[in-house]
Amino acid sequence: MKKILTPLLLTVAVAANAQENVLQYVKPITGTMKMGHTYPGATVPFGAVQLSPETDTIPYEMDGKYNKDVYKYCAGYQYEDKTIVGFSHTHFSGTGHADLGDFLIMPTTGPLQLNPGTADHPETGYRSTFSHANEVAEAGYYKVKLDEPDVLAELTATSRVGFHQYTFNGKEPAHIILDMMSNIYNYENKNVWTYIRVENDSTITGYRQTNGWARTRTVYFAMTFSKPFKSYGHQNYANNVYRGFWRKFDQTHNFPEMAGRQIRAWFDFNTTPGEQVKIKLAISPVSTTGALNNLNTEAPGWDFNKVKGDAQALWIKELNKIRIQSPSKEEKENFYTAMYHAFINPTTYMDVDGNYRGLDMNVHNTNGYTNYTTFSLWDTYRALHPFFNLIQPARNADMVRSMVAHFEQSAQHMLPVWSHYANENWCMIGYHSVSVIADAIMKGNAPFDAARALDACVTTARHRSYDGLGYYMDNGYIPEDKQGASVSKVLEYAYDDWCIAQVAKKLNRQDLYEEFIKRSQNYKNVYDAGTGFMRPRLSDGSFKKDFDPLQTHDQGFIEGNAWNYSLYVPQYPAEMIEMMGGKKQFAQHLDSLFTMELPDKYFAETEDITRDGIIGNYVHGNEPSHHVAYLYNHTGQPWKTQDRIRMILKKMYHPGPDGLGGNDDCGQMSAWYIFSSLGFYPMCPGADQYELGSPAVDKATLQLENGKTFTVDVKNQSDKNVYVQKVLLNGKEWKKLTISHGDIMNGGVITFVMGAKPKDYTK
Known part of the structure; x- marks a missing residue:
């Protein structure tokens, strides 16, 4: 056995030397302060998904005038901020203009709150404080402890799929919020239309049309949970839910379709201490069918560490060029x-x-x-x-x-x-x-x-x-x-x-x-x-x-x-x-x-x-x-x-x-x-x-x-x-x-x- 293992170990050593793990030198946090406008979240080389935290939501206009603060948040994240609003799936890296920030997800516990709150008073919404001491940013991986819900958030990605892993404390009711309103550039008025369809007790599909920097942008998604949710609902903040036969139903609780310009949905779970709720969300420029196909092709299982490892292996390959x-x-x-x-x-x-x-x-x-x-x-x-x-x-x-x-x-x-x-x-x-x-x-x-x-x-x-x-x-x-x-x-x-x-x-x-x-x-x-x-x-x-x-x-x-x-x-x-x-x-x-x-x-x-x-x-x-x-x-x-x-x-x-x-x-x-x-x-x-x-x-x-x-x-x-x-x-x-x-x-x-x-x- 020893004679067999020795050449095997030599082969592994040679392979490791051929592809040096240079990830230790990659610091995604670089440029996240002042005007660098980079983001610290998870992506793969040239990937369609950029899954990263948002630290504030800034309206494009205030009192009818251009709000200069929106320029700070071209990438959705500023290092000096003390709170995180959630994790969205699309971001620009280092630009001088803002857009994207699609499909924000936020884990919460306790009484349900559907507004984001403010940086000064995060307790008024689902926003959470965090510390950089509890934050890790690597190529293809991001981790942070959310203080208020006491949830450990971990993110990784494939090219078209964002993979979330949330570890709950199990002491309070657990919720996953899907905020279809949140975006980068024009928080209140960017959405043209959003749509969510509950396919079953663990799969959601939908799309979002926006009129931001890009005038006619449509992104489709397919989202699946690692365990069934026990209930769900949504709230429409623009009072423009699609009418017709839908009004014959109670559309706010366990109704399988949700549509409107400004929607936030939630999904309730029972969790035990240390339990992980995992989420995969795939995007598509074409259709929800395309998003489902992207999800099933690129991330068919629930092994978060494998997807993380695959993402980082892609980075090692490219960086070793x-x-x-x-x-x-x-x-x-x-x-x-x-x-x-x-x-x-x-x-x-x-x-x-x-x-x-x-x-x-x-x-x-x-x-x-x-x-x-x-x-x-x-x-x-x-x-x-x-x-x-x-x-x-x-x-x-x-x-x-x-x-x-x-x-x-x-x-x-x-x-x-x-x-x-x-x-x-x-x-x-x-x-x-x-x-x-x-x-x-x-x-x-x-x-x-x-x-x-x-x-x-x-x-x-x-x-x-x-x-x-x-x-x-x-x-x-x-x-x-x-x-x-x-x-x-x-x-x-x-x-x-x-x-x-x-x-x-x-x-x-x-x-x-x-x-x-x-x-x-x-x-x-x-x-x-x-x-x-x-x-x-x-x-x-x-x-x-x-x-x-x-x-x-x-x-x-x-x-x-x-x-x-x-x-x-x-x-x-x-x-x-x-x-x-x-x-x-x-x-x-x-x-x-x-x-x-x-x-x-x-x-x-x-x-x-x-x-x-x-x-x-x-x-x-x-x-x-x-x-x-x-x-x-x-x-x-x-x-x-x-x-x-x-x-x-x-x-x-x-x-x-x-x-x-x-x-x-x-x-x-x-x-x-x-x-x-x-x-x-x-x-x-x-x-x-x-x-x-x-x-x-x-x-x-x-x-x-x-x-x-x-x-x-x-x-x-x-x-x-x-x-x-x-x-x-x-x-x-x-x-x-x-x-x-x-x-x-x-x-x-x-x-x-x-x-x-x-x-x-x-x-």
């Missing part, structure tokens, strides 16, 4: 938490049978690929999707397929701008699906119809009625007196047009190449040589007067000012630098950006302009600046890129509730951290080059989907040795400041030799 070495526990926590956040969005949007509801509100089938939603493209085109092209190429190709399907279902014939749940929110500017598609095609990750994708890009870019595009096409700029944020739009359109030109050239569409390469030069039309800044122009061609390059609002910009946006020409860095006075003057501009001190007046009134995400006037918390530190490479001063990168890594990221210097924005902030820690960054997606920086790890091994590995090996690494002295690629000295995508995908080793003093290793 990059294995780093570092003597710093904080570095490992930063890195793997960033990996975790990067692999949450976009989210799966289809049933297990491939069916999903499209933008046209019809049911479609993917016929083999995974359909995704939650495309925060103004953020994620910059680093997240390039990261996927490197580490998750198959998924990214499916994301492109999802974007093209969105285009074909769109009445406007537009690629997605900011979309989720079969809705286009039209949030932010540009048409950055184009960048994602171009980056995939130019890097050889295009197992889809590239010509069809290019046609979608071109049609989108010619849409004259979209956000000033008609002015842009006619004039080469957008008049600020006709369209706000005009400079930002021109610069981002010009970049997207360059992306289209690259794909057109690759696919031998010379006519399209000439059209869009010309459009890509439009950035020049908003540059004012007199001030040295990009500046808004008016309908008569003149530059706008009363220009303040430090101000964002009413100055032609969005989420950035002229100091930052004047550097946004990633497609033509050399031309931009020459236009702005040459390398020396441009480097001085960069120096000033990082070292100036902004007066308090620029932080006064808007929640997205705070000192948390800013170094000098460099705004890391907003994405238009994410490439800026790498521009020093183009001024002949690469050591300044290296110094700035390491400074930003230290100042903007740490493992803790307040560990993000701004919204994570569906993984973009995290993707910046990952790339920059590895020592290279995609300054211009759509090109196949990465800018080299200063790696912050001792070693990293990238497990590529093509079966090869690419290793970053760093010599003399330390917090003081931030300057690159020498670079070798596969043992040969590398004099370039860039590395190509092909160089990485071919596998091999890049070696950085570090030191404490600046050096231009290219000479």
Whole structure:
């Protein structure tokens, strides 16, 4: 027996070593304070379900005015709160806008209360106090002790199923509340209609239609309990229960159908001390039948620990696609938490049978690929999707397929701008699906119809009625007196047009190449040589007067000012630098950006302009600046890129509730951290080059989907040795400041030799 077990144990040890348990370094609580807008609950990589606690319910409007507090709760959870309202099944991760929060469940004991109460007086409702000392947040698992009902709540998930486990004390009557009113964004008025059907004594189905950020969103659910409930009921808070024959019944108690805009239902149980009541709730974009099928397929049993183990095994598999070495526990926590956040969005949007509801509100089938939603493209085109092209190429190709399907279902014939749940929110500017598609095609990750994708890009870019595009096409700029944020739009359109030109050239569409390469030069039309800044122009061609390059609002910009946006020409860095006075003057501009001190007046009134995400006037918390530190490479001063990168890594990221210097924005902030820690960054997606920086790890091994590995090996690494002295690629000295995508995908080793003093290793 001993001879048999020895090789068996060796096999297990080898397998464990091959898939290191890096979950210990993942801290989902990171970013849950201030503006990080992440959530601590349970999800699987790119899962449709995000099962997480809500710590408050904030109305979108108060006294007829926008309530700024709603911005705090984009993810439903704020670390500084003292109470939990319940656990809902859908959440955004790190966004600057709110929605979702579907199907809130809350276990309670004692006399039934059907209102949530308030944070100041939780005893007036089903809300409960909690302590972070009794809270555990891991990848794929969440646990918290609810003080008032004395219930231990545990959560895990599959892709489409949220799995709850509640341990009751057994001393009082036990209830499970299903709150169909609760949501994130607009608590009182978001629901269009909700419906609950009691199928039997342990299974519930239904749906919810909402009009929040997404105007027409319908989510179906199927919910089952591990033991039969003894009774149930509901209360309608809008007095609009569907009439007709239903009024002949007592609809509030044990009636099998419930409908209305604002419904809360409850289910009563007898429990013994220490007894666990388990709940599985599956969601579907199509039907309750689809939700039941999702539930039975993904979570057929009641073994909570097995589902938890399966969820965490998925995370271990994905996180081990990059294995780093570092003597710093904080570095490992930063890195793997960033990996975790990067692999949450976009989210799966289809049933297990491939069916999903499209933008046209019809049911479609993917016929083999995974359909995704939650495309925060103004953020994620910059680093997240390039990261996927490197580490998750198959998924990214499916994301492109999802974007093209969105285009074909769109009445406007537009690629997605900011979309989720079969809705286009039209949030932010540009048409950055184009960048994602171009980056995939130019890097050889295009197992889809590239010509069809290019046609979608071109049609989108010619849409004259979209956000000033008609002015842009006619004039080469957008008049600020006709369209706000005009400079930002021109610069981002010009970049997207360059992306289209690259794909057109690759696919031998010379006519399209000439059209869009010309459009890509439009950035020049908003540059004012007199001030040295990009500046808004008016309908008569003149530059706008009363220009303040430090101000964002009413100055032609969005989420950035002229100091930052004047550097946004990633497609033509050399031309931009020459236009702005040459390398020396441009480097001085960069120096000033990082070292100036902004007066308090620029932080006064808007929640997205705070000192948390800013170094000098460099705004890391907003994405238009994410490439800026790498521009020093183009001024002949690469050591300044290296110094700035390491400074930003230290100042903007740490493992803790307040560990993000701004919204994570569906993984973009995290993707910046990952790339920059590895020592290279995609300054211009759509090109196949990465800018080299200063790696912050001792070693990293990238497990590529093509079966090869690419290793970053760093010599003399330390917090003081931030300057690159020498670079070798596969043992040969590398004099370039860039590395190509092909160089990485071919596998091999890049070696950085570090030191404490600046050096231009290219000479």
